[in-house]
Each structure stands twice: as C-alpha cells, then as structure tokens.
Amino acid sequence: MxxxxxxxxxxxxxxxxxxxxGKKTALxxxxxxxxxxxxxxxTLAQSLTAMRTKVKYCQRCHNLSDDDLCTICANPRRDGSIICVVEDTRDVLAVENTAQYKGLYHVLGGIISPVEGIGPSDLHIESLIHRLANNIQADEPVKEIILALSPTMEGDTTAFYLQKKLRPFNLRISTIARGIPIGGDLEYADEVTLGRSILSRVVYE
Amino acid sequence: MxxxxxxxxxxxxxxxxxxxxGKKTALxxxxxxxxxxxxxxxTLAQSLTAMRTKVKYCQRCHNLSDDDLCTICANPRRDGSIICVVEDTRDVLAVENTAQYKGLYHVLGGIISPVEGIGPSDLHIESLIHRLANNIQADEPVKEIILALSPTMEGDTTAFYLQKKLRPFNLRISTIARGIPIGGDLEYADEVTLGRSILSRVVYE
Incomplete structure (x- = not known):
C-alpha cells in the first residue's frame, strides 16, 4: 500500500x-x-505513555499496580490465608470478575515452556517460596495455595513443578476444577474433558 | 471489570x-x-500525535498530505486530463493499489446522505467545480471525470447530483463498471448485480 x-x-x-x-485495520x-x-x-497517546512509564508491579504478588502494593494486597478485608497462583494479570481480572474469591494472588508472570525457553527461574516462583517462608511470623498465616493455571501442557508442567516445590510447607494445595463448562453440551465436549469430569465427579451431600 | x-x-x-x-481487546x-x-x-504515541497534529489535506484534491499538494497532485508524471472522484482517502488507496489508474483524484470527504444529515454543501463539490472552471487556462485540460463511488443508495444519489452539476463543462463523465467480481460465481451473484452485468455487457471486438 x-x-x-x-x-x-x-x-x-x-x-x-x-x-x-493488520495494515487495513490500522489504517x-x-x-x-x-x-x-x-x-x-x-489523550490516547498520553494515557499509553503514562501507563507504560509509570505502572509498577506489586512487590508482594507481582500484579500490576500504581503503588508498591497492589489494591488487592493492600486491602485488609481480603483473606490472607489463601493465595491463588496465576499466570498473568489477565487471569487475576478473570478470577476477580467471578466475585467468588476473596483471598490474595501470586502472579507468576508466565508459565514454564521449554519451547519458548521459559524455565522456572524466569517466573516469580522464588518470591512465592520466600513469601511462604516468611509465613510463620505473619498475623494471618497462609493455609492454602490454589493453582489456577490453564489446562494445557505448559500449565500442567508448571502446576507439577510448583506442587513439588511447595510440598515442604505443609499447606493445602488445590487446583481449579476441570470439567464441562456451565451451559456446555455433553454431546460436543471433547473426550479428555468429559473423561476428567467423570473421574472428578462430585458426590451429592 | x-x-x-x-x-x-x-x-x-x-x-x-x-x-x-472492546474492553477485552483493549486490555x-x-x-x-x-x-x-x-x-x-x-514511538506509537508520538506517531499518533504527530499524525493528528501535522497531517494536512491537499489544497487541490483534498487527499491526505504532508504538504500543501499531495504526492499524487505534485507528481508531473500523473495524467492531469482525468480526475477520479472518490468518497475518501481509503478509496484513493484502493484505486492506487490496482496500479490501473494514472490520473488525478478528487476526494469528496463523504457522500450525500440525508439520513446522516450530509448534504452536497458538506462535501468538496464546490472545489471540484472551481477546479474545472479554471480548467480552460490549464496546460493539461481535464477531459474526463470518473465517478468511483460505492454502488449504494447514497453513492448513486451523489453520482446523480454530480452528473447534473458537471454537465455544463462538456466533459466525458464515466462511472466504474458494476458487474460480477473476478473469481465470483454466477450462481451466487445477487440478481441486481447479475441483471446489471447483462445490461452492461461488453462486446468482443
């Protein structure tokens, strides 16, 4: 053009x-x-520049933040005994939108992916370990870690690695449920998901 | 969110x-x-600001331009005897991409649309008349006007209005051919287009 x-x-x-x-959309x-x-x-140009130059990362959970601590970590009404481990900020927003979770987060900043050359040392895993090691002195000790990672090969690898790393802390470690989505049709569900949903069936109480 | x-x-x-x-894409x-x-x-922010504050419109054809005259009007190798009238700059780019046209352009800056309250006076029609009125003294007088407007109700209205306005200048006035697109399938063509393509059939010479 x-x-x-x-x-x-x-x-x-x-x-x-x-x-x-693409070029056409850009034009x-x-x-x-x-x-x-x-x-x-x-305003558009200024907000982009301001965002890029001024935005920080929360020193505790590595979520995006305007200050040293993000609004979630700084909120005293959040439940400090649960930490939800996610890949990036978008996942924090996704979980927040459900309004079902009142604990804290830990943003890994990525996921273990040998293909893209991302190893455990490239992620904020050490700082999670550090966070849990300082846990004993805390007012509100962490009791549970939820691994909320995508159900992909990389997500499962990262979850497996984290499970091994977190075992010494003697915490409850959980993962988000995999199964048929709400509103999903059994007929069109893939066999892996359907199989997993049968294995992880929930007993009526 | x-x-x-x-x-x-x-x-x-x-x-x-x-x-x-939307919000999700923006995020x-x-x-x-x-x-x-x-x-x-x-660089993104600066290029947007620079574009918005510094870009001009060509004084002759109203195409977007960095200078008083756009690169097409300023190019001495373009054929000054034909003017192609289009709705906006994107149409100029579309025609230029065909590499089939070597004349000049006139950008109307819109199209007559009573629904949106756009009348002839909101478009660069007066300046086209003015351009043709000064035509007699020009080195390379204009001989033909091509109306390259979209084949919609508004496009046809604008073309009809322009034909009436341009009649006194005794020029050849043409419009781009309407018909079956190249690669198009007769079976799936709508009846109006197919009907028009039969009426405007081209005789083999």
Whole structure:
C-alpha cells in the first residue's frame, strides 16, 4: 500500500505492530482518529505513555499496580490465608470478575515452556517460596495455595513443578476444577474433558 | 471489570474508544505494550500525535498530505486530463493499489446522505467545480471525470447530483463498471448485480 502521507504511513506502521491488527485495520483506526477531535488522540497517546512509564508491579504478588502494593494486597478485608497462583494479570481480572474469591494472588508472570525457553527461574516462583517462608511470623498465616493455571501442557508442567516445590510447607494445595463448562453440551465436549469430569465427579451431600 | 491500576484502566478506556475494539481487546493490547520495550509505546504515541497534529489535506484534491499538494497532485508524471472522484482517502488507496489508474483524484470527504444529515454543501463539490472552471487556462485540460463511488443508495444519489452539476463543462463523465467480481460465481451473484452485468455487457471486438 502506498500512502499519500509519511505521517499516516508511520502511524499505520506503529499501530499495525499491535497483535491482531493488520495494515487495513490500522489504517481504519488512524483515519478514525483523524475524523475526531485532536484531543482524543492526545489523550490516547498520553494515557499509553503514562501507563507504560509509570505502572509498577506489586512487590508482594507481582500484579500490576500504581503503588508498591497492589489494591488487592493492600486491602485488609481480603483473606490472607489463601493465595491463588496465576499466570498473568489477565487471569487475576478473570478470577476477580467471578466475585467468588476473596483471598490474595501470586502472579507468576508466565508459565514454564521449554519451547519458548521459559524455565522456572524466569517466573516469580522464588518470591512465592520466600513469601511462604516468611509465613510463620505473619498475623494471618497462609493455609492454602490454589493453582489456577490453564489446562494445557505448559500449565500442567508448571502446576507439577510448583506442587513439588511447595510440598515442604505443609499447606493445602488445590487446583481449579476441570470439567464441562456451565451451559456446555455433553454431546460436543471433547473426550479428555468429559473423561476428567467423570473421574472428578462430585458426590451429592 | 475492576482494574488493579488506574493507569491501566485509563489506557484501556482510551484504546477501547477506537472502532471495533472492546474492553477485552483493549486490555490485551495494553498488556502487550507493557511486555515490550518502553520505546515501542513512545514511538506509537508520538506517531499518533504527530499524525493528528501535522497531517494536512491537499489544497487541490483534498487527499491526505504532508504538504500543501499531495504526492499524487505534485507528481508531473500523473495524467492531469482525468480526475477520479472518490468518497475518501481509503478509496484513493484502493484505486492506487490496482496500479490501473494514472490520473488525478478528487476526494469528496463523504457522500450525500440525508439520513446522516450530509448534504452536497458538506462535501468538496464546490472545489471540484472551481477546479474545472479554471480548467480552460490549464496546460493539461481535464477531459474526463470518473465517478468511483460505492454502488449504494447514497453513492448513486451523489453520482446523480454530480452528473447534473458537471454537465455544463462538456466533459466525458464515466462511472466504474458494476458487474460480477473476478473469481465470483454466477450462481451466487445477487440478481441486481447479475441483471446489471447483462445490461452492461461488453462486446468482443
């Protein structure tokens, strides 16, 4: 595509570097900004720069944060006796959206993946160990770790590694239930999921 | 969705104002930028601001441009005797991509649409008339106007209006061919398009 303006071309090139956005979509977005107030573009540019330069990571759970401690870790009403271990911030948001969990989090910042060259030392595993080692002196000792990782090969590997590492602390270690999604149709469920849901059946009490 | 950081929330809000981008996609884009070099975000923000504040419109054809005249109008190798009238810059790019047209353009900046309250006076029609009125003194007088507007109700209305307005100039006025797309299947063509393609059949010479 030959652009009539170098400025447009540069903007389109930069926007199309974002994942899932091709040249045509980028051009549509740029032309949209051109039609709107100059202020909208300024606010967009400023909020992106501010976010990228000023955002921090929580010193305790490595979640994204504006301060040294994230709003979840700093909230005294959260249950400090449970830690939910997740891959990244998006998973924290996903669990928070369920409104079913009131404990704390630990964000690994990735998942063990030999293919992508990500090993345990690249993740925030040491800091989780450290967090649990300091646990004995805490007011509210940790009693349970929930491993909320994706049910993929990498997720299972990471969960297996963490289980081994966490065993010495004598905590309850759990994982989120795998099974048929709510609203899902048995007929269309894959055999692995359906098989697992039969093995992990829940007894009516 | 409750964000752990106000900075992230602001960025997501701004990004999700773009057309076709919802909150989830915006969050994915923002987290992607966070994983990349700070420089990438800076370049993106700067290119958007530069584009929005510095881009101009060509004084002759109203195409987007870095200078007073766009690269197409300023190019002496373009054929000044044909003007292709289009709705917006994206159409210029689409026609340019075909590499089948070497004339000039005139960008209307929209299309007559009573529903959206856009009338002829909101478009760059007067400047097209002015361009043709000054035609007699030009080195390379305009001989043909191609109306390359979308085959919709609004496009046809605009084309009809322009034909009436341009009649006094005694030029050849044409429109792009409507018919079965290349690679299209007769069986699946709609009856209006197929009917039009029979009426506008091309005789083998």
């Amino acid at each position: 030959e652009f009539p303006s170098k400025l447009i071309e540069d903007a389109v090139t930069e926007v199309s570097k974002l994942p899932g956005i 549509r977005l740029v032309l949209h900004l051109l039609k709107r107030d100059e202020e909208q573009t300024q | 409750e964000f752990p950081s106000k900075l992230i929330e602001d960025a997501v809000t701004e990004v999700s104002k773009l057309p076709g981008i 994915r884009l923002v987290l992607h930028l966070l994983k990349r070099d700070e420089e990438q975000t800076q």
